[in-house]
Amino acid sequence: MHREVKVLVVGTGFAGLGMAIELKRTGERDFVVLEKADDLGGTWRDNSYPGCACDVPSHMYSYSFELNPSWSRVFARQPEIRDYLDRVADKYRLREHIRFGAEVSGARWDEDAKVWHVSTAHGDTYTAKAVVAGVGALHIPNVPELPGIGAFRGKAFHSARWDHSYDLKGKKVAVVGTGASAIQFVPRIADDVARLTLFQRTPPWVMPKADRPISGWERRLFRAFPFTQRLYRNFVYWTRESTALGFAVDPRIMEVAQTVAKRHLRSQVPDPALRAKLQPDYTMGCKRVLISNDYYPTLMKPTVDLNVDGIAEVRAHSVVDGAGVEHEVDAIIYGTGFHVVDSFDYLDIRGKGGRDLAAQWREEGIETYYGITVSGYPNLFFLLGPNTGLGHNSVVFMIESQIRYVRQCLDLLDRHGADELDVRPEVQARFNRRLQRKLSRGVWTEGGCRSWYLDARGVNRTVWPGFTWRYWMRTRTVRAEDYALTRARRERVPA
Numbered sequence: 319m320h321r322e323v324k325v326l327v328v329g330t331g332f333a334g335l336g337m338a339i340e341l342k343r344t345g346e347r348d349f350v351v352l353e354k355a356d357d358l359g360g361t362w363r364d365n366s367y368p369g370c371a372c373d374v375p376s377h378m379y380s381y382s383f384e385l386n387p388s389w390s391r392v393f394a395r396q397p398e399i400r401d402y403l404d405r406v407a408d409k410y411r412l413r414e415h416i417r418f419g420a421e422v423s424g425a426r427w428d429e430d431a432k433v434w435h436v437s438t439a440h441g442d443t444y445t446a447k448a449v450v451a452g453v454g455a456l457h458i459p460n461v462p463e464l465p466g467i468g469a470f471r472g473k474a475f476h477s478a479r480w481d482h483s484y485d486l487k488g489k490k491v492a493v494v495g496t497g498a499s500a501i502q503f504v505p506r507i508a509d510d511v512a513r514l515t516l517f518q519r520t521p522p523w524v525m526p527k528a529d530r531p532i533s534g535w536e537r538r539l540f541r542a543f544p545f546t547q548r549l550y551r552n553f554v555y556w557t558r559e560s561t562a563l564g565f566a567v568d569p570r571i572m573e574v575a576q577t578v579a580k581r582h583l584r585s586q587v588p589d590p591a592l593r594a595k596l597q598p599d600y601t602m603g604c605k606r607v608l609i610s611n612d613y614y615p616t617l618m619k620p621t622v623d624l625n626v627d628g629i630a631e632v633r634a635h636s637v638v639d640g641a642g643v644e645h646e647v648d649a650i651i652y653g654t655g656f657h658v659v660d661s662f663d664y665l666d667i668r669g670k671g672g673r674d675l676a677a678q679w680r681e682e683g684i685e686t687y688y689g690i691t692v693s694g695y696p697n698l699f700f701l702l703g704p705n706t707g708l709g710h711n712s713v714v715f716m717i718e719s720q721i722r723y724v725r726q727c728l729d730l731l732d733r734h735g736a737d738e739l740d741v742r743p744e745v746q747a748r749f750n751r752r753l754q755r756k757l758s759r760g761v762w763t764e765g766g767c768r769s770w771y772l773d774a775r776g777v778n779r780t781v782w783p784g785f786t787w788r789y790w791m792r793t794r795t796v797r798a799e800d801y802a803l804t805r806a807r808r809e810r811v812p813a
Contacts, residue, residue, distance in 0.1 A: 326446035331360020333701035334452030354421035368506035370396035387540030432737035500653030566784035586614035604765025669695035756783035
């Protein structure tokens with residue numbers, strides 16, 4: 319099948335659905351959304367492991383234009399977030415634009431026709447004036463190459479590909495990793511398994527989780543008087559926004575939060591030997607800060623063992639740790655997160671002159687303009703692209719800033735009768751110099767750890783350095799002078 323379309327959106331998570339809604343809201347109907355899976359939801363479709371929940375309060379982790387007064391908890395769990403996305407897609411009739419089972423395999427810019435040629439794994443092709451990649455970074459599981467894993471005869475899977483058909487009851491289980499996913503599913507499976515060995519490389523900072531059910535009267539209030547929910551959302555936003563001071567302005571501020579986390583650890587883990595294994599030696603925020611009330615108590619259970627010796631080898635029915643101790647296991651579960659900085663390596667995107675985006679970023683480092691546009695790749699837009707991730711607030715806020723910006727770029731093309739919009743290289747370079755100067759002073763660089771925020775060169779290609787309201791302000795209006803506009807006949811269009 320071949321189809322010509324004005325806008326091609328990739329992905330049906332918060333980003334892709336948000337872009338589709340923005341297009342419909344502004345009267346654009348000539349668009350298609352490609353989704354590699356057989357249903358929508360993105361991260362919240364893929365991650366269905368026991369205990370999966372958001373670590374941003376529900377009322378902030380939703381579209382500002384589609385508030386949900388019926389959230390059942392302060393921190394929504396995966397099924398509820400998935401249901402929210404389904405309802406939003408149905409309300410805006412987005413499914414008629416979605417092509418499921420359509421995994422993008424490549425995209426090539428046609429310099430003469432000024433269009434993108436996009437192909438899918440099944441052989442379908444599309445010609446599009448603009449492509450919007452709403453795939454994000456948390457969709458390619460990071461599965462470590464453990465020595466000898468090929469000889470393992472038990473069950474092995476990643477938390478993002480949870481095998482619900484496999485019964486863990488009575489099994490001896492090894493969990494690799496102690497990140498955001500592991501601290502959620504470990505407490506859920508610990509009572510079912512016969513033995514759980516948790517392999518930790520670096521202990522995370524864990525804060526208490528201020529979670530609770532949202533009462534019936536609160537939900538009735540939000541439904542009857544929507545402005546009260548808006549006020550509550552604003553309160554949540556500014557409370558979380560204030561924490562950016564410690565992340566990006568002065569990492570020493572994080573000492574206050576560290577005091578809370580240390581108290582949380584002491585109160586839940588009375589065993590000094592175990593507590594020593596769980597005490598981080600880097601500044602909070604350098605790695606992702608986690609929240610949990612049941613993770614530490616789970617590690618106190620007699621059937622749970624925290625191992626900090628690393629993994630030396632995997633055998634047919636066991637895991638050998640770095641101290642040479644063999645642990646018999648029936649299953650290995652990877653709680654090792656996702657490819658983030660290198661999540662763009664799989665892209666087959668060819669821009670002007672046939673340049674390969676993935677190869678370019680590997681050689682030169684990842685650079686964009688506000689995480690949205692890339693010089694040399696006209697009419698290509700990223701949502702939740704490089705350096706737009708957050709450690710303190712809701713990425714849905716960032717997504718909303720980005721979809722409005724992309725829509726303005728499309729309007730700019732139409733208003734000038736142009737076929738190509740390409741960010742000027744000097745504008746992109748200046749932006750990245752300023753960006754990296756700010757990031758170099760943040761906790762991600764100065765906190766004394768090595769994290770997935772940084773690339774192989776130690777450069778932060780993941781997070782936005784500071785307040786999200788500043789990102790909103792800077793992306794609120796597209797500066798036409800930042801872009802070169804060209805017609806298909808290669809005539810220059812004055813900005």
